[in-house]
Structures are given as C-alpha cells and as structure tokens.
Amino acid sequence: MSQPKYVGKMEWPVAVQIGKGLEGAITSETEIGYVDGEKGWLVYRGYNIFELAENSTFEETTYLLLYGKLPTQKELDEFKQKLVSYREIPGEVIDTLRKVPKTTHPMAALETGIGMLGCLDPDADKCTMESETEISFKLIAQMATVAGAIGRLRQGKEPVDPDPTLEHTANYLYMTTGKKPDELMEKVMDVAMILHADHGMNNSTFTTMCIHSTLSDMYSAIVGGIGSLKGPLHGGANEQALAVLLKLKDEEDATRYVKDCIANKKKIMGFGHRVYKAYDPRAKVLGKFSQDVTEKKGMGHLYRIAKRIEDEVIAAYGEKGIFPNVDFYSGTVYYAFGIEPAMFTPIFAVSRISGWCARVLEYFRDNRIFRPRAMYVGPRDLTYVPMDKR
Ligand code: ACO
Numbered sequence: 154m155s156q157p158k159y160v161g162k163m164e165w166p167v168a169v170q171i172g173k174g175l176e177g178a179i180t181s182e183t184e185i186g187y188v189d190g191e192k193g194w195l196v197y198r199g200y201n202i203f204e205l206a207e208n209s210t211f212e213e214t215t216y217l218l219l220y221g222k223l224p225t226q227k228e229l230d231e232f233k234q235k236l237v238s239y240r241e242i243p244g245e246v247i248d249t250l251r252k253v254p255k256t257t258h259p260m261a262a263l264e265t266g267i268g269m270l271g272c273l274d275p276d277a278d279k280c281t282m283e284s285e286t287e288i289s290f291k292l293i294a295q296m297a298t299v300a301g302a303i304g305r306l307r308q309g310k311e312p313v314d315p316d317p318t319l320e321h322t323a324n325y326l327y328m329t330t331g332k333k334p335d336e337l338m339e340k341v342m343d344v345a346m347i348l349h350a351d352h353g354m355n356n357s358t359f360t361t362m363c364i365h366s367t368l369s370d371m372y373s374a375i376v377g378g379i380g381s382l383k384g385p386l387h388g389g390a391n392e393q394a395l396a397v398l399l400k401l402k403d404e405e406d407a408t409r410y411v412k413d414c415i416a417n418k419k420k421i422m423g424f425g426h427r428v429y430k431a432y433d434p435r436a437k438v439l440g441k442f443s444q445d446v447t448e449k450k451g452m453g454h455l456y457r458i459a460k461r462i463e464d465e466v467i468a469a470y471g472e473k474g475i476f477p478n479v480d481f482y483s484g485t486v487y488y489a490f491g492i493e494p495a496m497f498t499p500i501f502a503v504s505r506i507s508g509w510c511a512r513v514l515e516y517f518r519d520n521r522i523f524r525p526r527a528m529y530v531g532p533r534d535l536t537y538v539p540m541d542k543r
Contacts, residue, residue: 166529174427175525180354180362185218185511188353193431197351198222206438211322211346211504212236215293218351218511233321239294240315240324242266242302243273247312250302259303259499260383264376266299267292271372280368285517288371289510296375296506297321300499301328307495322346325503330491337449338490341442342500345483348435349501351508352479353428357381357388361509362516363523371513378509379502385422388480388501392494394423395484397462403454404461411465423481424466430474439482443489450489459485 172178187196195202198217205214216224216232224232249269253262271277274291276284302312305328313328322343326334334342352358361378365371382388401407414421426433440463447456463477484497492500 163534165533169528171528176427178525180359180523181516183354183512183515184221185515186351186353186508188428190426190428190430193429193434195352195434202348202434203438205347206344209347210320211343211350211507212320214347214350215507218507219289219514235290236294236321237315237317239291240298240317242270242295242298245273246270246299247302250299250306253303253306255307255309258383259300259307259495260379260389260502262303262307263296263300263499263502264379266303267296267372267379268376270295270299271370271376274372277370277372280370282514282517285365285371285514289514292371292375293506293510294321297325297503298328300496300503301325303499304329304493304496305331308493329496334490337446341446341486342490344438344442345486345500346504348438348479349483349504351505351511355387356384357505358509358512361513365513365517366520366523368520371510374513375506375509378505382502382505383498388498388505390422390478390480391484391487391497391501394481395488395494395497397422398455398458398485399488401458404457407458407461408465411462411469415469421462421466423484424470424477425475426478429476429478432476433478435479436477436481439479439486440477443482443485446486447489452485452489455485455489 185198188194189196197205197214198221200217205217209217212233213224213229216229246266246269250262250266253265270292274288276288279285298315301315305312310331313331315324316327316333319327319333320339320343323334323339326338326342357378360381361374364377365374385393397410401410411421413419440460443456443459447453459482463481467476483501484494487497487500488494
C-alpha cells in the first residue's frame with residue numbers, strides 16, 4: 154500500500170525567545186486577583202490582602218473571589234448556608250479513602266477522594282456554566298470534608314461528621330482534630346485560609362484552567378490542581394520547610410544549615426518565588442502569627458530558628474530577590490496547633506479551591522482550549538534506516 158509523501162522542502166522553525174517555564178506568558182484577562190512581584194502586593198478583586206486578612210473571613214473572601222464583590226449580610230448568610238448544605242460527602246468516598254494505604258501522601262489521597270466525588274456526581278459531565286458553578290460550591294465545601302477524613306483515617310481514627318453550626322474553617326479543624334478549635338486557633342487558621350485562597354496564575358491554578366479548557370469537567374480540573382499543588386516547588390514546600398526546621402537544634406545550627414545550602418547550591422524550601430522579588434505579603438502575616446502562636450504553645454524556638462534562617466537567606470540572597478514565601482512560616486503555625494506536617498499541603502488545597510473554582514469559571518465564560526507550542530530543536534531531515542542496517 155503506498156503511503157502519502159511530503160513534497161517540497163520541510164520548513165524548520167527559526168529560533169525564538171522562549172520564556173522558560175512559560176515566564177512572561179499571559180494566559181488571559183482576569184478581574185480576580187493581581188500580584189505585584191516588585192512591590193510585594195497581593196490583591197483579590199481590588200482589595201489588598203492585608204485589608205482582607207484583618208477584616209474578612211474565609212467564606213466572605215470566597216464569595217468575593219467568585220462574585221467580584223463583597224456580599225451583603227443576606228447574601229453572605231445564603232452563601233454560607235449553601236456551603237453548609239454541601240458539607241457531607243457520600244459514604245462511597247469514605248469507603249474509597251479507607252482503601253488508600255496509610256503510607257500514601259495525603260495529597261494523593263485527596264486526588265482520589267475528589268476524583269471519587271466526581272464519579273458519584275450525575276452532573277459532573279454536564280459542563281454548563283450553571284452546573285460548573287454548583288459543582289464549585291460543592292467542591293469548596295467538600296474539599297474540607299475529604300481532607301478532614303483523610304487526616305483522620307491516616308491516623309487510624311474514624312472520620313468526624315461535619316458540624317453545621319460551625320464556620321467553614323472551624324468545621325474543617327473539627328473534622329481534622331475531632332475537637333472544636335479555640336478562638337485563637339479558629340481566627341489564625343481562618344486568616345491563613347484567606348491568605349492561601351488565590352494567587353495569580355500560579356501553577357496549580359493554570360493546571361485547573363488548562364484541564365477545564367478542554368471542556369473536561371470541574372472534578373478532573375481540581376484533581377489536576379491538587380496534583381500540581383503537591384509538588385515541593387509549589388504548595389508542597391510548606392511540609393519540606395518545617396521538616397528542615399524540626400531537624401535544627403538552635404539558631405547556630407540554622408546558620409550552619411544556610412551556609413551549607415549556599416556552599417552546595419541547594420535550594421532552601423520556603424524561599425524564592427517566580428513572581429515576588431520582594432517580601433511575600435502572606436509571609437509577613439504568617440511570620441507574625443508564627444512568632445505569637447509558637448510562643449503561646451511553648452515552641453518559640455521554632456520561630457527563632459526560622460527567623461535566623463530568614464535573616465541568613467536575606468543577607469545572602471536578598472539582592473537577588475529571594476525572600477520567604479507563603480510556605481515558610483505557615484508550617485510552624487500549623488505544627489504549633491498540633492497539625493500533622495503531611496496535612497499542611499491539604500490545608501492549602503482546602504483554601505485554594507476557592508481561587509481554582511473562581512478562575513476556572515471566569516475563563517469558562519469565554520473559553521478557548523489552551524494549546525502552547527514548543528520550539529523543536531531535535532534532529533532534522535533523517536531518512537528511515539531499516540532494522541538490519543542500524
Ligand atoms: N534557595 C536558594 N536559591 C534559590 C531559591 C531558594 N529557595 N529559589 C531560587 N533560588 C535561586 C536559584 O538557584 C536561581 O539561582 P541562579 O540564577 O544563580 O541559578 C535563581 O534563584 C532563580 O531560581 P529559579 O528556580 O530558576 O526560579 P523560578 O522562578 O523558576 O522558581 C521557585 C521559583 C520554584 C519558587 C523557587 O524559588 C524555588 O524552588 N523555591 C523553593 C521551593 C518553594 O519554596 N516553593 C514554594 C513557592 S510558593 C508557592 O508555590 C505556594
């Protein structure tokens with residue numbers, strides 16, 4: 154059988170400037186949030202993150218991200234009621250999570266749990282604006298329930314049912330620890346959830362949008378986002394940063410650690426950022442919490458070791474624009490509250506689900522499939538060599 158043949162001369166690509174890691178690439182227009190990396194600003198829908206951290210709540214911030222405005226009391230009450238109504242997850246999801254080996258990283262378990270939620274949702278493949286919006290509400294509520302159940306099961310404990318009388322963050326902590334959080338824990342963790350809710354066109358957000366742009370479905374998009382967030386160069390850095398802190402005895406040890414990393418060109422987890430070349434504003438808020446909370450919980454040494462690392466890294470790399478990022482201090486706060494390090498990145502996902510859904514929905518309104526290209530630099534004009542001639 155004769156095969157089609159190329160006629161004429163193949164046109165090879167000319168060299169173009171590549172933004173490695175898509176540096177400089179603009180995916181779309183957005184009204185959701187903005188990061189000014191030079192000034193160290195983070196803005197959600199026009200509001201500076203410090204304003205929101207001081208005055209808002211996770212539910213209100215989520216409403217803001219989704220709807221583009223602060224809610225009235227009635228709107229907020231209705232929104233919160235909707236989230237509460239979706240908190241419970243099907244028994245099949247818990248049964249599936251029971252089968253996940255205890256050695257599995259909780260982020261992989263979270264992918265499994267959210268994937269199973271999608272399998273059980275008859276509306277998963279409708280892919281209309283209405284269905285995707287409703288699924289977003291479900292996912293914002295249920296990410297917390299799935300993460301809570303994973304945290305319990307990996308410790309050999311039974312999952313705790315959601316408590317409809319608790320606010321979103323308090324309920325998540327209750328489902329994780331089995332105890333209602335005190336006022337300090339609820340407040341600090343709620344602010345941490347606000348700080349993590351959205352952050353420009355970060356890797357996991359882009360992943361969710363990229364998957365959804367094929368008109369796949371919201372669950373698949375969010376499973377992809379969880380997979381991206383899991384990586385140590387992204388959300389997984391919080392767990393890694395704490396692991397380092399726990400190995401260091403004191404501030405002298407911290408200095409030795411940083412000098413060793415510099416000498417051996419090793420990256421220091423919780424520092425540096427693709428966009429921020431100034432101090433990450435989220436790390437400013439979390440650094441202050443770290444100081445207060447670790448002191449109150451008798452773990453002040455953790456903060457002092459972390460602060461020494463920060464001082465040493467800024468002295469060495471500050472001019473290069475390397476400062477602590479959101480993942481550096483968050484782990485000290487969570488650890489001081491008694492949360493297991495493996496559950497730090499799932500906490501991030503419980504919060505970031507708001508930004509993921511808001512941005513997927515925004516892009517979906519005027520969807521076009523994402524499809525970048527790569528610069529081909531491989532061999533050219535080869536002629537096929539039969540097996541016996543190679
Ligand atoms: N420690 C030491 N040096 C660093 C660090 C760090 N944490 N981060 C960047 N650098 C240096 C690199 O070695 C490189 O130096 P060079 O120019 O001399 O080769 C330069 O800064 C640029 O680093 P890249 O990795 O190319 O920067 P990029 O923008 O691609 O990556 C990233 C950003 C992944 C966050 C990087 O800073 C990093 O790996 N940090 C550690 C992991 C981390 O904390 N991740 C969490 C980020 S926040 C989040 O995702 C929620």
